Amino acid sequence: MAYTEDDLEKELATKEYKYGFYTDIESETFPNGLNEDVVRAISLKKGEPEWMTDWRIEAFRHWQTMEEPEWANVHYAKPDFQNISYYSAPSKKPKYDSLDEVDPELLDTFKRLGISLDEQKKLAGVAVDVVMDSVSVTTTFKKTLAEKGIIFCSISEAIKEHPELVKKYIGSVVPQKDNFYAALNSAVFSDGSFCYIPKGVRCPMELSTYFRINQAGTGQFERTLVVADAGSYVSYLEGCTAPSRDENQLHAAVVELIALDDAEIKYSTVQNWYPGNDQGKGGVYNFVTKRGLCEKNAKISWTQVETGSAVTWKYPSCILKGDNSIGEFYSIAVTNNFQQADTGTKMIHIGKNTKSTIISKGISAGQSQNSYRGLVQINSRAENARNFSQCDSLLMGNKCGAHTFPYIEAKNKTARVEHEATTSKIGEDQIFYCNQRGIDTEKAIALIVNGFSKEVLNKLPMEFAVEAQKLLEISLEGSVG
Amino acid sequence: MLEIKNLNAGIEDKDILKGIDLKVNAGEVHAIMGPNGSGKSTLSSVVAGKEEYEVTGGDILFENESILELDAEERAHKGVFLSFQYPVEIPGVSVTNFIKTAINETRKAKGLEDMPASDMLKMIREKSELLEIDRKFLSRSLNEGFSGGEKKRNEIFQMAMLEPKLAILDETDSGLDIDALRIVSNGVNKLRSKDNAVIVITHYQRLLEYIVPDFVHVLVDGKIVKSGGKELALELEEKGYDWVKAELTA
Ligand SMILES: Nc1ncnc2c1ncn2[C@@H]1O[C@H](COP(=O)(O)OP(=O)(O)O)[C@@H](O)[C@H]1O
Ligand SMILES: [Mg+2]
Numbered sequence: 001m002a003y004t005e006d007d008l009e010k011e012l013a014t015k016e017y018k019y020g021f022y023t024d025i026e027s028e029t030f031p032n033g034l035n036e037d038v039v040r041a042i043s044l045k046k047g048e049p050e051w052m053t054d055w056r057i058e059a060f061r062h063w064q065t066m067e068e069p070e071w072a073n074v075h076y077a078k079p080d081f082q083n084i085s086y087y088s089a090p091s092k093k094p095k096y097d098s099l100d101e102v103d104p105e106l107l108d109t110f111k112r113l114g115i116s117l118d119e120q121k122k123l124a125g126v127a128v129d130v131v132m133d134s135v136s137v138t139t140t141f142k143k144t145l146a147e148k149g150i151i152f153c154s155i156s157e158a159i160k161e162h163p164e165l166v167k168k169y170i171g172s173v174v175p176q177k178d179n180f181y182a183a184l185n186s187a188v189f190s191d192g193s194f195c196y197i198p199k200g201v202r203c204p205m206e207l208s209t210y211f212r213i214n215q216a217g218t219g220q221f222e223r224t225l226v227v228a229d230a231g232s233y234v235s236y237l238e239g240c241t242a243p244s245r246d247e248n249q250l251h252a253a254v255v256e257l258i259a260l261d262d263a264e265i266k267y268s269t270v271q272n273w274y275p276g277n278d279q280g281k282g283g284v285y286n287f288v289t290k291r292g293l294c295e296k297n298a299k300i301s302w303t304q305v306e307t308g309s310a311v312t313w314k315y316p317s318c319i320l321k322g323d324n325s326i327g328e329f330y331s332i333a334v335t336n337n338f339q340q341a342d343t344g345t346k347m348i349h350i351g352k353n354t355k356s357t358i359i360s361k362g363i364s365a366g367q368s369q370n371s372y373r374g375l376v377q378i379n380s381r382a383e384n385a386r387n388f389s390q391c392d393s394l395l396m397g398n399k400c401g402a403h404t405f406p407y408i409e410a411k412n413k414t415a416r417v418e419h420e421a422t423t424s425k426i427g428e429d430q431i432f433y434c435n436q437r438g439i440d441t442e443k444a445i446a447l448i449v450n451g452f453s454k455e456v457l458n459k460l461p462m463e464f465a466v467e468a469q470k471l472l473e474i475s476l477e478g479s480v481g
Numbered sequence: 482m483l484e485i486k487n488l489n490a491g492i493e494d495k496d497i498l499k500g501i502d503l504k505v506n507a508g509e510v511h512a513i514m515g516p517n518g519s520g521k522s523t524l525s526s527v528v529a530g531k532e533e534y535e536v537t538g539g540d541i542l543f544e545n546e547s548i549l550e551l552d553a554e555e556r557a558h559k560g561v562f563l564s565f566q567y568p569v570e571i572p573g574v575s576v577t578n579f580i581k582t583a584i585n586e587t588r589k590a591k592g593l594e595d596m597p598a599s600d601m602l603k604m605i606r607e608k609s610e611l612l613e614i615d616r617k618f619l620s621r622s623l624n625e626g627f628s629g630g631e632k633k634r635n636e637i638f639q640m641a642m643l644e645p646k647l648a649i650l651d652e653t654d655s656g657l658d659i660d661a662l663r664i665v666s667n668g669v670n671k672l673r674s675k676d677n678a679v680i681v682i683t684h685y686q687r688l689l690e691y692i693v694p695d696f697v698h699v700l701v702d703g704k705i706v707k708s709g710g711k712e713l714a715l716e717l718e719e720k721g722y723d724w725v726k727a728e729l730t731a
Contacts, residue, residue, distance in 0.1 A: 433569045435553035436529050438587035451573025
């Protein structure tokens with residue numbers, strides 16, 4: 001049966017996807033299709049130097065020889081890459097000094113998202129670099145950051161203003177040819193964020209970016225690069241929500257983190273792309289490559305709360321290259337209705353005394369499929385490497401699935417790798433117990449799910465944790481009848 | 482307060498409760514005793530509104546209104562409390578967080594604002610002192626890894642916090658040592674007033690030395706077969722349930 005505007009309207013009316021709306025900001029959009037000329041045009045449009053154009057072209061040529069991966073435990077109609085527009089920018093793109101100058105429609109959008117800049121400005125210690133349909137619209141708190149020598153800007157700006165840094169680090173952790181989606185992203189990435197923390201500097205505030213998909217049929221290809229120089233520290237937040245759409249939207253981001261000697265990066269994500277309706281129609285495809293590199297004594301923590309997308313394919317990873325470096329992965333992945341998630345991490349131990357911790361919490365409801373896929377690789381020279389992995393699955397109802405695929409490759413005898421896994425179901429007895437204490441079923445589920453996810457929620461910065469809890473509740477609404 | 486009229490209930494094809502009549506007035510304490518499997522826990526679950534059981538006949542009135550159509554949480558909001566024989570674990574949810582949620586959800590149902598945090602803390606302190614509960618205990622995950630005694634004490638703590646009109650205590654004494662028994666009984670007795678009622682389900686006379694009942698009922702095979710005063714409990718202890726059964730068949 002065809003899905004009509006009426007259906008969309010009904011869906012919006014029932015608020016199944018609370019953040020489902022669409023902002024009509026006049027856009028300049030490329031026609032659908034992808035070839036070398038399109039790649040060049042993107043680069044030109046963004047006023048990039050030649051090295052960047054060449055880098056994109058190299059990625060594109062390689063991408064053409066690659067096949068879309070099939071190994072993940074997800075099933076979906078493959079996107080038609082020639083039927084996607086690869087560039088879309090709000091037509092007005094000035095930089096604002098104050099909120100008063102910002103397009104009121106945009107502000108309204110953020111208000112509806114519950115993340116109004118108004119509010120955020122007041123939230124002490126949060127600088128927001130808002131990415132709306134590929135082009136950075138506004139950047140706040142830049143001055144405070146600049147005083148410490150911290151660079152936090154859009155990647156397009158960084159390519160122009162700080163080419164030496166970008167050139168040195170882009171593709172150093174996720175090479176152009178790394179995988180199908182990373183190659184595509186390298187060729188056509190539209191925008192994203194860049195962050196550089198100088199030696200020994202502790203970033204005084206949480207840096208955050210909100211991404212949105214806002215144009216029909218516009219694939220979104222964000223590129224994020226975070227470099228923490230020796231002895232520095234930064235906590236970076238990324239969150240997103242997208243409008244309802246009856247069309248599968250492709251999202252293929254690349255995030256690269258570089259933690260030099262003694263540096264620490266905390267990267268937290270709350271992901272809430274449109275998951276499709278309760279029939280499994282529509283929804284965002286989210287194929288993301290996130291990877292961090294740790295030099296000596298460095299530490300990278302990935303924390304993610306994944307509630308959205310129709311199909312998710314995402315494995316934030318750490319390459320523990322330097323001795324004594326530490327990698328952490330804390331994840332909550334919620335799937336409901338017909339959502340499919342295949343997510344997990346890779347911890348590659350190269351240096352001596354490297355440590356990694358993996359805590360993964362999968363929550364499945366409806367007819368969804370939730371897979372954890374993790375690789376712990378201990379290389380031969382990684383003396384005394386240690387890993388602890390814990391994968392817990394929580395099931396709601398009988399029609400959903402939880403799957404765990406842990407891979408362990410230990411090539412050094414001194415390695416200590418521990419893996420624990422549990423699967424539990426929200427029981428009627430638990431619900432009745434809560435009901436008896438005056439807590440209704442919806443709230444009881446939220447309580448149980450929050451308890452289940454607590455170890456991970458605790459890792460999020462405060463404001464984010466609250467937002468994440470709300471998201472968990474919203475995404476599981478109506479999942480028990 | 483509570484009036485159970487010819488209550489029949491069961492699960493699937495199995496009849497468990499076979500015509501129960503019971504009237505509990507405000508200010509009274511009733512004890513229900515009976516052998517294992519006689520239907521004591523089923524009766525408490527049905528009164529509390531567990532949907533798993535099907536009510537096939539009769540009625541349950543609470544404050545003169547039938548509550549059969551009400552959901553479990555609505556009954557709780559009216560002031561029905563059940564101390565579970567087997568309290569369930571909720572990993573990651575602390576005792577404090579749980580009781581806070583329970584209290585605020587109940588207030589919400591009554592159109593009240595959340596209880597101010599300072600009042601909540603004060604109340605938690607008072608009630609946990611009453612039940613000699615340690616601070617650390619309050620931050621542990623609900624019932625996870627609790628000993629039998631800790632679970633029961635926690636049930637009574639929740640009861641003290643929620644201040645219900647009707648409390649049904651399902652074998653709250655099992656798993657308690659003598660000190661804990663005294664503490665828990667003391668907690669229950671503190672709640673007793675002319676406006677509240679308590680139903681104590683137990684196997685043993687022991688608990689009834691601390692929580693002295695006004696009435697004792699004997700439940701056998703889904704029916705109340707004998708009722709009397711507190712001396713009935715002693716008699717049962719002495720002669721065993723076979724005595725009642727023998728009397729029945731005689
Ligand atoms: N959920 C259930 N499913 C099947 N049988 C049940 C269930 N609950 C209770 N019963 C049966 O009903 C009878 C009474 O059980 P219960 O109320 O637990 O007794 P008591 O609490 O007096 O020991 C027992 O025979 C028990 O096996
Ligand atoms: Mg029982």
